[in-house]
Amino acid sequence: MLAKLTTLTLLGIDAVPVEVEVDVSPSGLAKTVIVGLAEASVRESTHRVDRAIVNSGFERPENRTIINLAPADLPKEAASFDLPIALGILAAGGQLDPLRLADYAVVGELALDGTVRPIRGALSMAMTLAKAGRCRGIVVPRYNAPEAAIVEDIDVIPVDSLTQAVAFLGGTLEIPPHPSQLEELFHRYAAYEDDLADVRGQEMAKRALIVAAAGGHNLLMVGPPGSGKTMLARRLPTILPDLTPAESIETTRIYSALGKVQPDKPLLAVRPFRAPHHTISDAGLVGGGSTPTPGEISLAHNGVLFLDELPEFNRRTLEVLRQPLEERTVTIARASFSTTFPANFMLVAALNPCPCGYRGDPRRQCHCTVPQIERYMAKISGPLLDRIDIHLEVPAVPFQELSGGRDGTSSAEARGVVIEARRRQQRRLQGSRARCNAEMSHQQIRKHCKLGSTAKSLLQAAMTELGLSARAHDKILRVARTIADLDGSDDIGEVHVSEAIQYRMLDRNIFR
Structure with a gap:
């Protein structure tokens, strides 16, 4: 039968x-x-x-x-x-x-x-x-x-x-x-435990975090141990726009495929935050196996991928990030078939300024030699750095700011500003594949990031002095467009370009 x-x-x-x-x-x-x-x-x-x-x-x-x-x-x-x-x-x-x-x-x-x-x-x-x-x-x-x-x-x-x-x-x-119970589950689990107000001091870093969230820009933080880099990174998802139901289901599918969904929490309603250890393999980061399964970059889809102690990662492992950062997907090919996983994440990386971590710290003396520092920084390639929009220095927090009683900007307040900037971008980019400024194509940059003569001269001088690549040039324009959106401005002014250039200063100060 x-x-x-x-x-x-x-x-x-x-x-x-x-x-x-x-x-x-x-x-x-x-x-x-x-x-x-x-x-x-x-x-x-x-x-x-x-x-x-x-x-x-x-x-x-x-x-x-x-x-x-x-x-x-x-x-x-x-x-x-x-x-x-x-x-x-x-x-x-x-x-x-x-x-x-x-x-x-x-x-x-x-x-x-x-x-x-x-x-x-x-x-x-x-x-x-x-x-x-x-x-x-x-x-x-x-x-x-x-x-x-x-x-x-x-x-x-x-x-x-x-x-x-x-x-x-x-x-x-x-x-x-x-x-x-889709709607009930979505509202039940759409809450974060962390808050940006928990971070004392670091107002410049918080500003950069808001700019990154508003435009979907990748972020690199450099600072001594204990300066708050990890704390800031963990609060980035809390200031991003809330997941839509469609994004929530899309993200949950990835976790479900790996058996990571629990019956008491069957829906991921908050943006994922993934922080893999620096010993992770290529396959663990981007996915792989004889029957391909998603890696950490796909688990961070619609959320944040945090790479702490960036130079400690295997250089080859870091290099495999280059294509997913551009394409927002990763394709794993095998002899008989290929599989494409979503990988639309924000990359946040953190590192110390030198092997001991205290270069430039007024409270601690750095004992690293110049060759040691150069070898330490050489682990990160220029092409990977070009794909990171914002480079930020995070200094140690003074005692007065640590002991102060005043709370800073809350995640709810920052999220409101970010959402308004995102709305401006969505109206501008309506009908295209790009959803935020970081995803703008070269044609869209030429259309939406036009500069006046003063702003153009400022950018040209920065390009010459810092020796920036064409990709870094586009990153500056995208970030400047985001800063203008945060200010509610349709035009990119000199002040917006100036701030965007400040977020590339580490190209010269540390990596050159």
């Missing part, structure tokens, strides 16, 4: 429908064969499925069983095929009435006792089914039901065991769909 049902597999962060065909034939030896480009975790499922069926009180067919996973040229990995394969075997063996098999897709890993375990990518799977409109709903492990139920156009049926899934699909048990 032949049984068919629908399941899904992950390809990157996208879900692809897979048809499971199970044929139980009385002829031949009692053997189970899986065909259809199944990876090791899927081939091993026959042993888990066999024990789960028996331990759930069903009979394992003592016949030749052929399991085909179509399309045959699509690589299939993960244990989420366990439950659909088990249900297909039971249906083909006459132990499951296939009343609802055509109406529901099924995903889930099985334990040996028949318990259904969590899977990765439930949100993407529900979205794919809803878009295709080929099924009424999807049967998922109860653990994954809250994230899958974010999709409102499909029934999400939570199950705890193989027995429960058989009863539901056979029509002997009614399980209500998990309620969809």
Whole structure:
């Protein structure tokens, strides 16, 4: 007897429908064969499925069983095929009435006792089914039901065991769909614990942080240990515009594909902040593997990627950031296919001015030699620096500012200013792919960043003195455009260009 049902597999962060065909034939030896480009975790499922069926009180067919996973040229990995394969075997063996098999897709890993375990990518799977409109709903492990139920156009049926899934699909048990609570979840979790007002002093750094947030500009902070670089970086997401529901779902999909979504918090409603250790590998940063999975830059999508102690990172690892910083995506190619992951993040990097960290600090003496400093700084390439819009010096905070009782600008106040500047940019860039000044193309820069004669002369002098590249020239214009937006000005004035140039001064002071 032949049984068919629908399941899904992950390809990157996208879900692809897979048809499971199970044929139980009385002829031949009692053997189970899986065909259809199944990876090791899927081939091993026959042993888990066999024990789960028996331990759930069903009979394992003592016949030749052929399991085909179509399309045959699509690589299939993960244990989420366990439950659909088990249900297909039971249906083909006459132990499951296939009343609802055509109406529901099924995903889930099985334990040996028949318990259904969590899977990765439930949100993407529900979205794919809803878009295709080929099924009424999807049967998922109860653990994954809250994230899958974010999709409102499909029934999400939570199950705890193989027995429960058989009863539901056979029509002997009614399980209500998990309620969809997208709007409630979005508002429940859209709050940050940190606040910009927690940072004492560093008014110049806070100003640069607001400029960076307003225009979506990448930021580099240089300063001695304890000056507040990490504290400032962690508060950058709190002054960025709130995630839209679409951005929230897009970000959650990435975490879901890696199994990082918890049932008590199924939706990421705040901008992610990722701070990988400097020992991270290339694949850990940008993604990779035989079956590509997202890396840290994709986990920071729609949020902030913070690289502390930048020179301590492997230089090759840093160089792989260059293409994602320009394209806002990263493509991982393999022999048979390629996968593109979203990587639209703000890069914030921090480093000490020298190996000991106290160069230029009036309170501590630096003992580093010039060759040591040059070797330390040489770990960061010029092309990577050119892709960072704002270079900022963060000095040590004086005692008077640390002990002062006055709170600075709060995140809510800064966010209001940032949102207004972003609105001006959205009106200006309406109809284009760019969403903020940092994403403007060369043509858009020429159109929207025109300078008067005085501002142009100032920029020309800075280019000559600092020896800046053409890319750095465009960065200055983008930052100047953002500063003008913060001032509510349609024109870029000399004062805006002057401030933007100040954010490139580290090109000369430290890196030259």
